[in-house]
Amino acid sequence: MKIGELADRTGVSVRALRYYEEKGALRPDRTPSGYRIFSDSEIRRVAHIQTLLAAGLGMDLIGEILACLSGESLLLDDCRERLEAERRRITNDIDQLVHTRSLLDDLLATTRAPAQPNPVESSIA
Amino acid sequence: MKIGELADRTGVSVRALRYYEEKGALRPDRTPSGYRIFSDSEIRRVAHIQTLLAAGLGMDLIGEILACLSGESLLLDDCRERLEAERRRITNDIDQLVHTRSLLDDLLATTRAPAQPNPVESSIA
DNA sequence: CTAAACTCTCACGTCGGTGTGAGAGTCAAG
DNA sequence: CTTGACTCTCACACCGACGTGAGAGTTTAG
Numbered sequence: 001m002k003i004g005e006l007a008d009r010t011g012v013s014v015r016a017l018r019y020y021e022e023k024g025a026l027r028p029d030r031t032p033s034g035y036r037i038f039s040d041s042e043i044r045r046v047a048h049i050q051t052l053l054a055a056g057l058g059m060d061l062i063g064e065i066l067a068c069l070s071g072e073s074l075l076l077d078d079c080r081e082r083l084e085a086e087r088r089r090i091t092n093d094i095d096q097l098v099h100t101r102s103l104l105d106d107l108l109a110t111t112r113a114p115a116q117p118n119p120v121e122s123s124i125a
Numbered sequence: 126m127k128i129g130e131l132a133d134r135t136g137v138s139v140r141a142l143r144y145y146e147e148k149g150a151l152r153p154d155r156t157p158s159g160y161r162i163f164s165d166s167e168i169r170r171v172a173h174i175q176t177l178l179a180a181g182l183g184m185d186l187i188g189e190i191l192a193c194l195s196g197e198s199l200l201l202d203d204c205r206e207r208l209e210a211e212r213r214r215i216t217n218d219i220d221q222l223v224h225t226r227s228l229l230d231d232l233l234a235t236t237r238a239p240a241q242p243n244p245v246e247s248s249i250a
Numbered sequence: 251c252t253a254a255a256c257t258c259t260c261a262c263g264t265c266g267g268t269g270t271g272a273g274a275g276t277c278a279a280g
Numbered sequence: 281c282t283t284g285a286c287t288c289t290c291a292c293a294c295c296g297a298c299g300t301g302a303g304a305g306t307t308t309a310g
Contacts, residue, residue, distance in 0.1 A: 055225035100180035
């Protein structure tokens with residue numbers, strides 16, 4: 001499919017898709033005239049990119065990771081290290097967010113008449 | 126204390142502190158010559174700002190929140206709504222991060238010889 | 251009293267992920 | 281063949297939380 005269709009099916013802008021390619025996270029084929037051609041599997045790939053972006057990973061890193069996982073690189077060990085580092089960072093972020101949520105609860109408590117159970121503690125807990 | 130000392134004691138740059146004031150999150154007094162004067166309690170306030178920033182709240186919002194909690198505004202209900210909205214957003218972010226961490230685990234699994242317990246599942250769980 | 255250290259207020263630079271044209275080529279339908 | 285919808289490649293604009301001087305006044309130590 002061409003870039004417009006991929007944009008429609010993923011909800012990601014055409015501009016963003018071109019940017020992902022620029023960073024090495026997508027590797028579309030090209031028609032003789034230069035049009036990018038994506039396979040259906042790229043839809044999931046784009047979803048992964050979105051997920052990783054939302055988690056705070058930079059596009060440079062995402063590009064390297066996806067390239068590496070595509071077997072484009074022999075630096076598997078290096079790649080694994082980066083992934084594990086990001087995993088740790090995410091876990092830290094989670095802990096930090098949990099802590100911040102408590103702070104917000106404290107702040108809320110100061111503006112509210114005390115007592116009042118707990119409004120569904122995330123999916124974790 | 127003057128701004129330099131506050132910077133030293135909080136680990137936040139002088140520039141950032143001025144920026145926090147600009148956004149209404151800090152309200153230092155001024156000497157006749159214009160120097161900002163902070164009280165010791167501002168140290169904790171700065172820590173709170175850092176925490177909220179790290180959680181993804183924007184400075185504009187943080188400024189409003191802290192101003193409101195200082196009793197500067199009568200819009201308590203409005204303020205509470207914002208706080209609760211951010212609380213919900215943070216909970217969403219946490220869930221999202223947990224999901225992303227699973228994705229990373231999947232990716233890691235594809236680069237590793239299978240099996241291998243679990244490396245300390247955050248402080249939650 | 252002087253020099254060093256600090257502080258003040260502009261105001262422009264940075265970085266990352268996109269938006270937004272500009273100008274030009276390409277493809278499908280009538 | 282023409283029109284309109286897509287696509288291409290530059291390349292500048294944007295936002296948010298600062299960094300980084302510039303130029304000028306203030307305070308402190310010797």
